[in-house]
Amino acid sequence: METVKKRSECPISCSLDVFGDKWSLLIIRDLMFWGKSTYGDFLKSEEGIATNILASRLQTLEENKIIEKLEHPGSKAKNLYRLTEKGIDLLPVLTEIYLWAEKFFSIPADIKATIDEAKKDKEAFMQTTMKDLKKQLEE
Amino acid sequence: METVKKRSECPISCSLDVFGDKWSLLIIRDLMFWGKSTYGDFLKSEEGIATNILASRLQTLEENKIIEKLEHPGSKAKNLYRLTEKGIDLLPVLTEIYLWAEKFFSIPADIKATIDEAKKDKEAFMQTTMKDLKKQLEE
DNA sequence: TCTTTGCACTTGCAAATTGCAAGCAAAATT
DNA sequence: AATTTTGCTTGCAATTTGCAAGTGCAAAGA
Numbered sequence: 001m002e003t004v005k006k007r008s009e010c011p012i013s014c015s016l017d018v019f020g021d022k023w024s025l026l027i028i029r030d031l032m033f034w035g036k037s038t039y040g041d042f043l044k045s046e047e048g049i050a051t052n053i054l055a056s057r058l059q060t061l062e063e064n065k066i067i068e069k070l071e072h073p074g075s076k077a078k079n080l081y082r083l084t085e086k087g088i089d090l091l092p093v094l095t096e097i098y099l100w101a102e103k104f105f106s107i108p109a110d111i112k113a114t115i116d117e118a119k120k121d122k123e124a125f126m127q128t129t130m131k132d133l134k135k136q137l138e139e
Numbered sequence: 140m141e142t143v144k145k146r147s148e149c150p151i152s153c154s155l156d157v158f159g160d161k162w163s164l165l166i167i168r169d170l171m172f173w174g175k176s177t178y179g180d181f182l183k184s185e186e187g188i189a190t191n192i193l194a195s196r197l198q199t200l201e202e203n204k205i206i207e208k209l210e211h212p213g214s215k216a217k218n219l220y221r222l223t224e225k226g227i228d229l230l231p232v233l234t235e236i237y238l239w240a241e242k243f244f245s246i247p248a249d250i251k252a253t254i255d256e257a258k259k260d261k262e263a264f265m266q267t268t269m270k271d272l273k274k275q276l277e278e
Numbered sequence: 279t280c281t282t283t284g285c286a287c288t289t290g291c292a293a294a295t296t297g298c299a300a301g302c303a304a305a306a307t308t
Numbered sequence: 309a310a311t312t313t314t315g316c317t318t319g320c321a322a323t324t325t326g327c328a329a330g331t332g333c334a335a336a337g338a
Contacts, residue, residue, distance in 0.1 A: 007161075007185075007186040007187070008184075008185045008186045009244075009245075009247045010165075010168075010185070010186070010247070010250065011236070011237055011240030011241060011244055011246055011250065011254070012164060012165060012168050012233065012236055012237065012240065013165060013186055014240055014244045015236050015239065015240045015244075016161050016164060016165070017161070020159070020160060020161045020164065021159065021160065021161070022146075022155050022156070022159045022160070025151060025155060025159070026149075026151060026152060026155070029149075029151045038285085038286085039285070039286050039287075040284085040285060040286075043286095045147075046146075046147045046149070047146040047147045047149070047152055048146070049326095050325070050326050050327065051286085051287070051288085051326095051327090051328095052287085052288070052289085052325085052326080052327090053324090053325070053326075054286095054287090055286080055287055055288080075284095075285085075334080075335080076333090076334060076335080077284065077285050077286080077333070077334045077335065078284095078285065078286080078334095079285090079286070086242075086243060089239055089242060090239060092235040092238070092239070093232065093235045093236055093239055094151065095235075096231040096232045096234075096235050097150070097151055097154050097232055098150055098151065099231070100154065100228055100229060100231070100232055101150030101151065101153060101154045102150060103225075103228060104225060104228075105150055105153045105154075106148075107150055108148045108149070111149065111150065115150070177314080177315085178314070178315050178316075179313085179314060179315075182315095188297095189296070189297050189298065190297095190298090190299095190315085190316070190317085191296085191297080191298090191316085191317075191318085192295095192296065192297075193315095193316090194315075194316055194317080214305075214306075214313095214314085215304085215305060215306085216304070216305040216306060216313065216314050216315080217305095217313095217314065217315080218314090218315070
């Protein structure tokens with residue numbers, strides 16, 4: 001475990017030290033919106049993350065308490081990753097990225113519904129989604 | 140100018156292709172909240188970006204229409220960088236990162252006031268700040 | 279029981295990116 | 309005219325990434 005070296009005390013900079021790369025937020029996206037929870041799940045995502053990078057990011061996110069690693073209830077061969085409260089609290093950040101992207105990129109059909117819901121009533125969307133995510137922590 | 144290679148059609152992934160690194164959002168932060176506008180200004184930020192990385196990031200952000208490069212009204216030696224509308228629209232993303240960070244990091248005194256204002260009334264903060272930023276585009 | 283498959287990584291290595299120091303040309307200052 | 313400022317570019321070493329292959333363990337199948 002390496003010591004986390006901050007570049008500055010700026011909250012944005014500190015945040016980017018945690019998730020400021022091309023992959024971490026995609027893992028969080030998969031956990032938050034698409035029900036993924038295992039190493040194999042993340043590997044299947046269409047962006048095609050390399051296996052060593054995935055292992056490394058999962059470790060960093062775990063060290064920073066964004067996710068936690070648990071035994072998989074269905075199989076000893078698998079691990080189950082899930083968002084912590086701190087990770088769930090990133091929902092507004094991810095949501096705003098979705099809403100920004102919606103203005104400037106074309107949105108694939110399978111994601112459209114989710115974004116439209118967020119667009120229609122942002123607060124309601126975030127409250128509902130956050131409640132669902134926190135419910136998972138009780139299990 | 141290199142062609143932008145998307146990893147997928149996912150809006151989060153496309154967004155990270157644009158600003159998903161340790162430096163781009165810090166440049167945007169400097170433009171958005173701290174009135175910085177020149178190469179030298181960004182270089183002075185406490186995180187200490189390398190000169191070649193800064194030049195490279197400014198170019199990428201310009202190519203992606205997040206910022207634009209103009210003649211500096213006061214000096215021909217300087218360039219003036221400013222956020223486009225597309226860049227200004229990232230305000231909610233930056234604001235939510237601030238609010239997330241506020242929950243999990245200790246906040247330096249000089250930034251505290253800004254974050255407290257956002258925390259007290261997020262919508263009002265964003266409306267006011269966005270209005271100020273858009274006013275700069277008219278000049 | 280033995281073999282095969284699935285899962286979660288780790289390792290080795292080449293390629294790309296980053297960080298640091300130095301250099302450079304045009305403009306501004308002295 | 310000489311020096312400093314500004315916005316870069318260049319060279320190179322160090323770090324990080326991406327790809328392919330390999331490893332160890334658990335569960336399933338023959």
